[in-house]
Structures are given as C-alpha cells and as structure tokens.
Amino acid sequence: MIGTTGLIFNEPLLWEMGAEGRTAFSIPARDVPELPLDAALTGDGPDFPDLSEPEIVRHYTRLSQWNLSVDSSMYPLGSCTMKYNPKTNERQAGLPGIADAHPLLPVALSQGLLRLMFELERWLAEITGLDAVTLQPAAGAQGELTGMLIFHAYHADLGGPRSKILIPDTAHGTNPASASLCGYAAVPVPSGPDGILDPETVARLMDDETAGIMVTNPNTLGLFEREIRRVAEIVHDRGGLVYADGANMNALLGVAHMGAMGVDVLHLNLHKTFSTPHGGGGPGAGPVCVTRALAKFLPVPRVLEKEGRFALSNDFPHSIGKLHAFYGNFGILVRAYSYILSLGSMLEQVSRYAVLNANYIKAGLRDDYHLPYDRPCMHECVFSDKRQLAYKVSALDIAKRLIDYGFHPPTIYFPLVVSGALMIEPTESESKETLDRFIEAMRAIAREAETDPELLHQAPRNAKVRRLDEVQAARKPCLMG
C-alpha cells in the first residue's frame, strides 16, 4: 500500500478565525489627501474576517494538505489528461513582462507577447494539420461554443441556417450543451457494436437541416474512430461541417492529421495535452483550429504579422465576434508555449508513451476487470464494474477504495455507453514502477471485492473525511457560511 495516514490538521473556516483589526496586507503609505465621499452611495464595506499573515499562510497550507494532486500521486482521471505540470512553465508565466502586462497597451509596447501568440497559433496549426487558430476560448467548453458559433456563421453566410447537430454517444458530455447554446437540437448517434461510429448510421441521420457532426477522436472509449474520413465525406456531401473535440489529442501528437481526416473545426485543451495545470478546476484554455475556408469566422482581435512586427486587428467582418474580454487566458497560453518549446519534435514521444502506458494498464487489469470493448486502446482504457457487481461492489466503491491505496480514482460512470465505467488515463508522465503499483492496487481491490466487499463499501478510511452525505447536501443546500 502506498497510502498511509499522516498527521492531518483540522482547520476552521476563515470567518471562524481572526479578530477585528488584524490584516495580512501591507497598505501603501498615503501620499495624497483624503477627499470627500458621497455619503448616499457609500456603504460599510464587505464583512470579511480580519486575519494576520501567519494565519493566512497556515490556513491555506493546511487546506492544501487535504488535496490529492498530480504532484502528490498518480491521477488517472480519464478524459482529463492529468499529466505532469512542468515547473519551468510557472516561472515563465510569472515573468514581470508577462504577469504585469496590461492587455490594452499600445501594440508597440507588447511586441514580445504578440509574437508569442502568433507563434503558438502557428505551432498549434502545425500540430493539428489545420490552417488557422484562435487562442481566445478560455476552456474546452468555450472552444466548443466557438466551434458551434463558426458552424452557425458558416451556414448563415451561405444563406441557409440549420437546426440540428449530430452528436455520437461516445462524444464528450459538454458537446450537447455547447450545441444548444447555438440553438442546435442535438441528434444522438449510437456507436456501433465495436464502439466506433458506423458511417451507415451517420448517413441515415445526416440531412440538409443538420449543421454537421461533433466527433471526439479518439472517442471517450479510448478508441480511434477509424471511419472518420467516410463520416466526414457523408457530412460534407450534405453540406455539413465536421467538428472534432480535441480533448483527447494527447493520443495523436505527431501521428494524426486532422485536416486529412476531414475535420473542419477542432478545439484543443491546453490544460490537458499541453501540460498547463488544472488549478483545482481551472483556468484552462481551449484554442480552436479551423480550415482555411473557415478562418474568416474566427473571433477578433486576431494577431497579424508584417515584416517582423505584430499587430491586433478587428477588421474581419465575418468574425463571430468575441468570447473573452481580452485575448483569453493568456497566462495559460504562455505555459503551453513553454511546454512546446521544451519538447520540440519530442512531442511525438508524448503520445507514444501515453498510448503505451494505457495499453500496459489494460493488459495488467484485463484478467480482473470486465473490458467492454476489447480492442487496442489509445491514451485511455475503459473497464467496467460488471464482474464486481456480482459481489454488490460498484465502480464507486472501487474508486473510493483506490484512495486508500494512495491513488486518485479514475473517471467513473463515464462514458455513459458503458454501465459502471472505470475510465483510466495514465498519461505519459507515469513510470513503469508507478503503473505496476497502480495495477497491483486495482488487482488487490478486485480480490477484496470478492472476499470483503464491506471494506469497499466503507472506503475510503485514510482520507481527511469519510464518504459525504451528498443527498442531504442537495436537499438542503448550504452554499455559503
């Protein structure tokens, strides 16, 4: 067992601490006079607790120790690509000329930052095999929305707005919500018995009212959509466009060419494939790559280059508009830029090792867990709790027990096409020894499920808290203190 209990401190809520008059902030000296205030508009100020600097530091240090993270353990959360977040990236994003840059500086005073954006766009175009890129979307879901807005603008430009969008059952969960923001009705496309899209099914559903299809490739079963080119042909023949959710790009760096697959629009998650930290829920970045024909619809402003000088231009009349107040999560772009420059053409190795690691786990667990689609996987593998259910042990119990072994659980109950799914994505960051320990832990849990299911129902025991009453939390929500 890797996990063991250490000394974990209890820590109150912020407002259960402190005393009025304390502060953890160094107020600058006053060098200007006080001016009169309009009493009718002024208030008492927010009721924040007053705390000293040592109290703040200890509070957040203790809180941090209650988290499992990539820095502390393997975090095989399927679909999330929890790879190592290089420390040098944080250094670069913190440079004064980056962290302290005002977004509305005259362009002559921010040339280095515009160059960074321009180069990152070019590299992402090269990596995906598409032609033009926007870095503006703040996360994958906003990238999807950007893609749908581009679909919408494209069809409107041709004079025939469309009302539906095809979404396979193996696509990411955000896709239907993103499409509906553009008024598209989501038409589900069932995957075939082998877990991938059947072109015949797509042909049956695709019509002149359908704007296109949103495909995740590799899909959420970790399988490559082999028929993607035929699917794209069918959709294109009916005037539709192909959107690829590139959240799983970590499988395909240096291998696949999205343009050759027939993809028109694709978003990337820099916080997945390009090593930027997940930050406990964000910020991420969701750049969108498009074909040349769709470039005119990209959000503004766009970075232009002329003789080594860079400028921002809003002069794109077909543009869908803006998704962010400024240029997106620039600080995240810097980290991805730093990652690409650290690897160069070695980016290809990333996908090779990510896929090798996933297949190694698949081989190591196939005797103990049910494998609903027994095909070569890409960067993640999907098992289910089918065998353990016989002992009344569910995917949730397996996940919670894994915590006691010191690992973050995989994604569970997703994708929906697999009942009781356990979706494991190790990433390229993990060594063979760590993977061996993970496999060993999962196999031990499979044995425990047979011999001592109660142990699993009661898990975790080694974490800060036991299982929490989510039912009561939802029935009587307490959302602030």
Added chain:
Amino acid sequence: MKEIDELKFPEDVYYSKDHEWARKEGDLVTVGISDYAQDQLGDIVFVELPEKGSKLKQGEEFGSVESVKAVSELFMPVAGEVVDINGGLEDSPELVNNEPYDGGWMLKVKPAGADPFGKLMDRGAYLAMLKG
C-alpha cells in the same frame, strides 16, 4: 435497488408506461410516481412541478425529479388541468421515496375527457410490464 416483489403496487391506482400513477379521488385525479420509479431513481433531492392552472395533455412533460446525479422528466398519465400541487415536496422531497402513493403525491388534476384512465394499466398489467 430492490427486487420487484419487494416493492408496493396498490390496487387502487392506474399506472403509465413511464411509471407515473393516477388515482381517482372524487372529481379529481391524484398523480405521483410508482414505488418502482422512486427505487430506480434513488434518493430524490428535488421535485420540479408545474404551476397551478397548467393544462397538459396525456404524455406531456409536467416536471422533473432529481437525484444527486440524474434528472428524470415526469409525464402526465392523464390529460387535464393542474388544480393543486404538493407544496410539501419542496422541503421534503424524500416523501417521494418514503411514501410514493401517499405523502409523495405530486399533482391533483381535473381530468379532461370522459375516460381519463383508458390508456393506463392496472396493477396486474403494470407488474407484467415490469417483469418483462
């Protein structure tokens, strides 16, 4: 989840294929969801009901029930006008789990048409459907 035989299915209500029940009470029809439905959903944390006065067709969506990680739509077992809703479910959604045919009722409906229960199942037919 329980076996079918462990669940309750009263004789005095009619059942729809979507697992709602309807019971004649004077001129009105009371509507809720069956013991099987609440058992499938698990702990119910929120019930969304229509406004009083809504006129709905048979099979039309009238609201939804939520567990922690799922939402299920509710469909009218009979056509008619909603004359009352169970306000108690706002604070105590667990009534749907604990007393699906009593305290967990959802709507009182003034039925439209002569034979409101025509397309519904009696206990025997519903059990046969559940057991497949």
Added chain:
Amino acid sequence: MRYMPHTESDIAAMLTAVGVKTVDALFADVPSACRRSTPLDLPPALSEWDLDRHMEQLAGQTATAPAYKIFLGAGSYDHHIPETIKQLLRRGELYTAYTPYQPEVSQGTLQAIYEYQTLVCRLLGMEVANASMYDGASALAEALLMAIRTTKRRRVAVSRAVHPNYRRVVETYLRPTGFEIVDLPYGSDGRTDLALLADQNELAAVALQSPNFLGCIEDLQAAEGRIHADDATLMIVAFNEPLAYGLYQAPGRLGADIVCGEGQSLGIPRSFGGPGVGLFACRMKHVRSMPGRLVGRANDAEGRRGFVLTLSTREQHIRRERATSNICTNQGLCALAAAMYMASLGRTGFRQLARLNFDKAGYLKHALQAAGAELPFSAPVFNEFVVRWPRLSSERYTQLAKGGIVAGLPLAADYPELADHYLLCATETCSKADMDALVEEVTR
C-alpha cells in the same frame, strides 16, 4: 526528455506485457490516410536554461512598471499582490489538482471554494455565488441567458456604459439564438439614461455596470425602481473593479437580482488580460437556473463537516442540452487567489485600500483639471475617470508612450462621439510623483 520516465528496457518490458513488438503497432487503428505525411515542423527543443533566456527576451519587450508609468485600467487593474498569495498558489497540491469530483481527496479545494463563494456573497451583498466563470464578459453573457431562461422572454437591455468588450461578448453569445439586445445610452453625467425603459416591455433583464466603463458610479437605487417597475424583469449589475465595493454600496443591497463581473483586481496579475475570474452571484430563489459549479456543506459518515460539489443536475454533464450552461472547467485557481486576497485584506484592509484608490484617482483628476483638462461627466467615480483633452493628439499620446508614460485609454475607437476623450486610472500603485509627472508631461 526529463518529463517522461521511459527507458529502453521499460519500453521493451511493457511491449512484451501488452503483446506487441513495437510502439508503432499500438497505432494500427489509425488508417494511413488519417496520418501525417511529414514529421512535426516545430522549433528545436530548448534546454531549461535556453528557454529562460528566450522567454526573458520576449517578456522584456513589454512595457511594465517601474520603467513605465501606465495609467490604464479599463477592465484590468494594477494592484499590489501579497507575496503570500503568489507563494501559496504555487503549492502543487492546489494547482496540480483538478475539479473536486472525489470529495474525500479534495477537501482543500472544496473548503477553499466554499469560502470563496461566501466571501463573494459578502462582497456583492448577494445570497449565493458560484465557483467562478471564465471572466467578467462571459459572466455577463451567462447572466443575460439566465434571465432569458427564468423569465421566458427574448429581449434584454444593456447599457452602453457597460465595458464595450463585454457587450461584444454578449452579442456573440446571444446572436445565434436571435435574442434581441436593446442599447441604453449614457447621459451627460456619465450614468446610464434609463428613460428609454418607459418604451420597453417584456424585458428579461436590464444590465448596468457600476462603476461603469466611464468610471462612473451608477445610481443603482434609482435604477432599481425603474427596472423593477416590471417585476418580472431581472436587474443585472456587472462590474470590472470590485474593489469599489469596499467603499460604495454593494449592488446586492440595492436590489440587484444577479451581480457578476471580473475579479482580476482581487489578487490576480493582469497577464495581458487573462486568466482572471468571472464572479457570479444571484438570489437563492434563482439558484437552480444558475450556471456554473457550486460547493455546499455536507457531513461525512462520522458526522464531521466536509464539502461537496452540489446541485450538479443543473450542469452539462447531467442535464446535457438542457443544462444551465456548457461551462465545465472554470477559473478555480484564480477564484482561490481572489479568496486569499479578500481574506488577506479583511474588512479593515479592504476598506482602507478602496479609500486609497478613491483618493489617488481623485488627486489625479483634480490635478488634470487644474492643468486645463475637461471633466465631461459629473457622476462620482472610484479609481478611474474620463477627461477630455484635445491637446493630447494621437501623435503626442504615442510619443508619450515611447517616453514611458501611457496616458490612459483613448475612447474614440469604442465611442466615436468621445474623440479626444481618455479613460485614466490611478490605483494604490501610483505614487503622487508619478501622477505629477503625468500632469507635467501632458501639459508641456
């Protein structure tokens, strides 16, 4: 490569276990027609040390303090950030974790977000705040969509004194579904002129910003009466400088139904415009229509206090196309920074700092006026204000910038009627000497 542990012998052993001969064989499912025909054409990999030099060279081209005196705000503000926040945010347990789907091993993030939600509610005077949106602009767009959902109406009114970039984002979000946006003009005092509301009906929402883009504090109390004359219409108040609520009344206490905006001011570096954090708060009665994640209290199996993600059925992964938003990843780490900042200042410090900002901007405003600049708007301001300064031609502005002074933001591009007008900002980071230097330079 130092990020990947694989040795030749590891790879050989793993391939044997998988039952294939080469790594290439694992990609057999990718048809050749879907593959690249050329290797990746990327710059050669840099060593850590060469990368440092390269990045310093790029970053070194940016104008920053202290070499430059930058009087720019307009939605991105220069405030001192305590070193504690910078260092605490670099704890790997915080920044290399993800969304707290597994609460037992995410209590640190969950309690911190619960504290953030609470502090945001206290800041804005609201009843419930979510775990964050992308930025102030998308928060406003989502607020309008939420109002459209809850009222089942199709038209919204948005003040022209709302940040122009926020308004563009709103248009982008609302255009494809055909929702109508009515522009509300600003009046001679720099506040939104609500007279137009008399001709409107069936509005889902009216959105104002305070302090608005022109720096002016809106009279929210009066606006509330006008907006809620139709009691179904939601009053949305946006902001991009929340420090103002250290001094001015919180919009929630003045009857706003949704309050949302940008929280970059709260301990987050400007970083060329992002990442910041979208703050979003509403009334408890609307919580089920709210976008974004929520953390709530829960007890564990032994009765101990803990926290979980809750009311998730609103979200995209469960309600799919009927979700309240498609947002998934948010700005968690920036929300954490904002919570640390609010806690670090406390009530006492927040008020003092807000007061100092007000006085700094007031000093500069009066100094410029004394030097001959015109102040076109009469409404009270916080740390930003507009001046009309015909003598500051665009050539002179550029020349000043080259010399190390960025004299605010020219407004003509966003407000054609405001040629010769500049939006200037002075926070606690501006010294009196810097402001005196600006006045001297622009009057020269």
